Amino acid sequence: MFAHFAITQPLEVLPTSQFGNSFWTFQHYGAPTTVQQWCKENFPDVIAFSEWPACSPDLNPMDYSVWAVLEAEACSKPHRSVDSLEKALEKTWGKLSVRYLRATVDAFPERLKAFVEANGGLFETHRIF
Template identity: 50%
Template sequence: MHERDVEKREIGRLLIYMRRPADLNPLDYSVWSILEEKACAKPQQTVESLKRALKKTWNEIYVDTLFGIVDNFSKRLKKCIDANGGHFD
């Protein structure tokens, strides 16, 4: 692997991230914003309450919404290629 691992502490546990364009991961460019908007609409007091809110929100996302996000993936890949791997909107 030519990319280096970057360590980041978040919600009390270590997560390993690879450097990569976040705009190419459907979870990053769409799903996490849905989860954050709904699950974090009110502050969560504990990690457990945050986990419950995230799971509840995930279960409430319509399958058609997820299909739309995945269908958009090929368009985003083309934009990335057109931008030679650089930033794109």
């Protein structure tokens, strides 16, 4: 149930509102099998997980930007329970600005270019937001 909501709600709005009719790519992040199947059925041109560069956190907005912000804010003080940590993460997620998320996504083309120039190796980038 959550997987269906988590995928269909943003994906029904995001591509059109953000990219119009231009080309865009959906990159799943460690998605469960049911989500992967949904993507295959709903995105005929989906790039198979096996075709993405191996171990590429530098190409995943959650890894190169968002997780660090979530961790810094939500874990700024110790939690006594998993429930407390989950609530802190949800609160922090809710405070992420559209501007920040847009800048994170907009950084992707430059990161991809740096990745290609480094022949898939390590590369360094400067924060743009």
